[in-house]
Amino acid sequence: MVSFDIDILSVSSFYDFTCVVSSFCDFTCVVSSFCDFSCIVSSFYDFTCVVSSFCDFTCVVSSFCDFSCIVSSFYDFTCVVSSFCDFTCVVSSFCDFSCVVSSFYNNSCVVSAFYDFSCIVSSFYDFTCVVSSFCDFTCVVSSFCDFSCIVSSFYDFICVVSSFCNFTCVVSSFCDFSCVVSSFF
Known part of the structure; x- marks a missing residue:
C-alpha cells in the first residue's frame, strides 16, 4: 500500500471547515485556504454549491489531491482528479453515471x-453500492x-476516518447528523 507523509497539514488551513446542519439536511460547509467553498443543502438532497444554477460548481484542490468538479443541470457532473487519485467521473441524466x-x-x-465497489444510481439519488440493499x-x-463508511436505510451512515483526516460522522434519520472530529479536526 502506498504511504504518504504529509507534514503540512494544519487544522486552520488544510481542510479546515465548519458544518452547520439544520432541518432536512440543510447545511453549510466552509472550507478555507486549501479549498474554499460553500455548500447549501435543502430538502431531498437538493443542493447548491456556489457557482451557478441548480448545483453547478467548481472545486479546485491542489497539492495533496488536485481536482476540478463541474456540476451542471440535475447533478450531472465531471470530476477530474489528478496526482494521488487521478480519475474521471461522468454523471449524466438523473445521476446515472460511469466512472473511469x-x-x-x-x-x-x-x-x-483497494476500492472494490459498484454503484447503481436511480431516481433522486437512491442507490446501491454493492454490499447490501439501499446503499448500505x-x-x-x-x-x-x-x-470506513457504512450506509444504511435512508442515507443514515457512519464514517470513521483515521490517519490523515481522522473524524467520525454519524448521520441518523433523514440525514440529520453530528460530526465528531478528532486528531486533525
Whole structure:
C-alpha cells in the first residue's frame, strides 16, 4: 500500500471547515485556504454549491489531491482528479453515471481490490453500492486516508476516518447528523 507523509497539514488551513446542519439536511460547509467553498443543502438532497444554477460548481484542490468538479443541470457532473487519485467521473441524466478511474484507482465504476465497489444510481439519488440493499456499503481506505463508511436505510451512515483526516460522522434519520472530529479536526 502506498504511504504518504504529509507534514503540512494544519487544522486552520488544510481542510479546515465548519458544518452547520439544520432541518432536512440543510447545511453549510466552509472550507478555507486549501479549498474554499460553500455548500447549501435543502430538502431531498437538493443542493447548491456556489457557482451557478441548480448545483453547478467548481472545486479546485491542489497539492495533496488536485481536482476540478463541474456540476451542471440535475447533478450531472465531471470530476477530474489528478496526482494521488487521478480519475474521471461522468454523471449524466438523473445521476446515472460511469466512472473511469486511472492510475491509482483503475476501473469502470467497479473498482477491484483497494476500492472494490459498484454503484447503481436511480431516481433522486437512491442507490446501491454493492454490499447490501439501499446503499448500505463499506469503503475501506488505508494508509493515506483510512476510513470506513457504512450506509444504511435512508442515507443514515457512519464514517470513521483515521490517519490523515481522522473524524467520525454519524448521520441518523433523514440525514440529520453530528460530526465528531478528532486528531486533525
